[in-house]
Amino acid sequence: MIQFEQVTKEYTPGKPVVSDVTMEIQDGEFFVLIGPSGSGKTTTLKMINRLIPLTKGWIKIDGTPISEFHLQELRWNIGYVLQQIALFPNMTVEENILVVPEMKKWPQDQMKKRVTQLLDRIGLDPHTYRNRNISSLSGGEQQRVGVARALAADPDIILMDEPFSALDPVSRNQLRQDVSRLQKELKKTIVFVTHDMQEAIQLGDRIGLMNNGKIEQIGTPKAILEKPKNEFVRNFLQTGLPNYKEQTRIHELAAQGYIQEETFHSDSVSPVLSSEDPLDALIVALAAHPLAYVTHPDNRPAGVVTQESLLAFLAANLDADEAVTTE
Secondary structure, eight states, rough: OEEEEEEEEEEEEEEEEEEEEEEEOOTOEEEEEEESSSSSHHHHHHHHTTTSSEEEEEEETOOOOOOOOHHHHHHTTTEEEEOOOOTTTTTTHHHTHHHHHHHHHHHHHHHHHHHHHHHHTTTHHHHTTOOOGGGSSHHHHHHHHHHHHHTTOSHHHEEEEEETTTEEEEEHHHHHHHHHHHHHHHHEEEEEEEEEEHHHHHOOHHHHHHHHHHOOOEOOHHHHSSSOOHHHHHHEEEEEEHHHHHHTHHHHHHTTSSOOOOOTTTTOOEEEEETSBBHHHHHHHHSSSEEEEOTTSSSSSEEEEEEHHHHHHHHTTTHHHHHHHOO
């Protein structure tokens, strides 16, 4: 468990960039820190492995303050994936992956097996890639190697600082899916920074939304969509889904199988929407109710949309949305 207890970071006295943050990140949790530029999310992430020293408060890992760990031991047990990838260009794929195991003096046969295992897990054929030069890889392939390097010494915690934002939409969406799958398989604690609400919805077990150095709300994607805590959170949700608000109609959920064919119940308090209504109307409706009934334009029943199916639709359509945004 990672615990923040009234953590503050000041570069200039009296002007905190992170202010009085208190939260817990559970073992094996995929926790996403999100917020606008300058909100303090990257600073918060970097304080966990002491890349940035905190000014006040405590950060603890399994009950022990991070200041009590030997710095090298702390960082060996925390994998780190950057947006800039930061691989060593004069080294092979295998050599990059083995940086920390080499420092820890693992046996050669154990390191060879680890590289094979990790390349398999990230979808790169070990025979083809282990001796490749980094410069010969695409951006997506390099970031996969970056993920493998972070996992190489089998750390308990992985920090990821906007790791996919520099990639093209197709590579970005595939890597999100792969990292989500790996986290579920390996049960690592991942703290992931992004400014993209759609990415947070797709990946996070819980989301911590930051603004001006403070935590505005922490909760599951469903809880935050269902009950935004304040006006800032509501506005951030709306601006985080711009193309859905402007372009998508509810009938597109039906076309992809996200509307369940069910009979209307007269005692339901759920709103009734037309399949031609924009998606933002459905988002608003499902913020107040667990499900919503949908009709065809001629008032024939189309079916039911639940909060869970809306989240599934948003996650599944990330790549399509990003392609529109990028053009």
